[in-house]
Amino acid sequence: MTYQALAFFDLDGTLLDGQSKITPEITKAMHQLKQNNVLPIIATGRTEVEIQQIRQAAGITSNIVMNGAFIRIDGEEVYNEKITTDVSQRMIAATEKNNHALSFYNHGAYWATKHDDNTIRAYAHIHSHLPEINPNGYQTEDVNMLLVLSQEGDAYYHEQFPELTFYRNGPFSIDIVNKGTSKGSAVSHLKQLMDVENIPTFGFGDGNNDFALLEACDNKIAMGNAIDGLKDIADFVTKKNTDGGIVHALKHFDLI
The missing domain is CATH 3.30.1240.10 (Hypothetical Protein, Haloacid Dehalogenase-like Hydrolase; Chain: A; domain 2)
Incomplete structure (x- = not known):
């Protein structure tokens, strides 16, 4: 499939609500992204076994987990970095x-x-x-x-x-x-593996491990509840995760 863009989403404080759940609005937005040939990708410090229900609820089949140590795209494992x-x-x-x-x-x-x-x-x-x-x-x-x-x-x-x-x-x-492993390094690995170096990327985050993610993406989006430093490097600061921030940002960039 030919994608028009890649969108990377942190989970806690970003894609999830205050109870760490996927809302119906987020599910709808993720489906709209895919209809518009934008690939939604979870980028989290958690591992896959912890996010299975989240992935299913959002309809997302691609993820960067464990802060960049493991990547799955469209259901297929493509990168696996181990600690000795x-x-x-x-x-x-x-x-x-x-x-x-x-x-x-x-x-x-x-x-x-x-x-x-x-x-x-x-x-x-x-x-x-x-x-x-x-x-x-x-x-x-x-x-x-x-x-x-x-x-x-x-x-x-x-x-x-x-x-x-x-x-x-x-x-x-x-x-x-x-050393050197991050959500940002995983974005670079993913783009090389998918051979999509020239399509735009969008990174959404709120916390310390999202600096590398946003820095690796063409379009940097900080949540309204993000830490101050992340807001400082962002191209766009959206609303809080509990106030429709993801949908607001996706509409701002005409992704949905």
Whole structure:
């Protein structure tokens, strides 16, 4: 299929409402995009197993997940970047030293070293199920992303793991991927893989891990509820995610 444009959407605070749900208005807008030959693509720090219902509700079959570590286009896996077993082992030791839990992610599952109060808060915050406890799962399963469940200690992890990139996207956890991996790097990979270097791209976001996404897109859209820095680099600041911001922006750019 020949696409006229690509539209990349963060989830929490962007495509989703205040209860982390897809509204009927968003579902309608995504169908209109596809009718207009614009490919809607979810771009999130979450993994696929956490967004299956969201994808189905929105009618979206393409996604960048785990902050750029895994890409699926029109239902087909096209990119899969892994974290080494050695890094996972070292991160377990570091989190144990700081009495933090650690979660492991691949495109089909996620699991953790333990459950504690902060872990429960972290997954409740994004309306996701608690991970199963499986401290040794990284030895037999692929790992694309790690999650330190903590409210502090960022500087320690940054210093101990210079080969990794860290995204604190909420008060209870830090997303961790390989150095240089981001939603923005995934946009570049995707365009090369699809051979669509010359069609316009639109990026929609609200948080820290959306800087690279917006910077990689031709048209940068920040939500009305976005952090100030993201608004500063945006071409257009739309309404809040809870006030029809996505539909407002899509109409502004004549995408629907």
